[in-house]
Amino acid sequence: MTTVAPELPRSASERRSAIAGVNPVAKLGASLLLALVLILTIDWVSASVALACELVLFMWAGLTLKVFFVRTALVWIAAPAAGLTTLLYGQAAGTVHWSFGLVLVTDGSIELAVATVLRVLAIGLPAVVLFITIDPTDLADGLGQVAKLPARFVLGGLAGLRMVGLFLDDWRALELARRARGIGDSGAIRRFFNQAFALLVLSIRRGSKLATAMEARGFGAPIERTWARESTFGRREWALLTVGLAIALLAVTVSVATGQWNFVLA
Structure with a gap:
């Protein structure tokens, strides 16, 4: 028999957020819609339009500036890195501004670099913002009941996500244990790889025990x-x-109207 558990209290930031209570499946769908359109073209117009609209909508996400930039820090780092690679090794076209060996900076590579940076931001930022308020259990409920994915797959994924939070605790415990034994104060690189291997072994053992326990409780029936x-x-x-x-449609329309649409599969 199916029972419905009482709704858990939310934090003040979640109550202020307009998207906190939205079904995670809808958040996945909205993020995928934007990503699908933006990966079909490499042009700065479509990415700029999408990013501008997203930045306006972020004001209703219920996030402070500090939380927003902390959570999206990797996106802000990855975007310039991708743009720099494209700038140095992108498609050569137009005037050559600088060259050195395999490095060739031209008008074409500059335009592609700008488009790449904007596209990474337009795809990555909404994905992070939408997923900040997703609870793993709510996501599993949505995937199983709304998206109708197999329950065994959904529950296995949920168990895996729940274990991710233990990685930091395990890493800290391994670090303290090694220091207590007098082998964790030197050789930072070697210590990192040794701890990473130990964490991998520990994770495999825990995963095996968890899988056996879930199977015994009928999760795989x-x-x-x-x-x-x-x-x-x-x-x-x-x-x-x-x-x-x-x-997505607005970005495509403006890009096509301005003649900047650059279909990557063409």
Whole structure:
């Protein structure tokens, strides 16, 4: 029999967020819609339009500037890195500004670099912002009840996500244990790889025990499962998908109208 658990209290930041209570499946869908359109073209116009719209919508995400930049730090690092690589080794076209060996900076590579930076930001930032408020259990409920994915796959993924949070604790425990034995104060590189291997072994053992325990409790049974919490898909979810689709269509329309559309599969 399916039972519905009471809703857990949310933090103040989550209550202020307009997307915190949206079904995770809708967040996945909106993010994929934007990514699908932006990976089909490499031009700065479509990426700029999408990024501008996203930055406006981020104000309703309920995040402070500090939280926003901390959570998206890797995106801000990856975007310039990708742009620099494209700038130095991208497609040569137009005037040559600088060359050295295999490095060739031209008008074409500059334009591609700018487009690459904007595209990485336009794809990465909304993905991170949308996933910040996703609880792994809510995601599993949505994938199992709304997306109708196999329960065995969903529950296995949920168990794996729950274990990710233990990695830092395990790493800290290994570090303290090695220092207590007097072998963790020198050779930073060697210590890192030794601890990484130990963490890998520990993770495999824990995963095997968890899989056995879940199998013993019937999580792998070939029958239709019931769910403790109901996952609904209503007006808020459709609204988020509509916003994602609207931004994608607007980016394509402006890019085509300005003649900047550059279909990568052509």
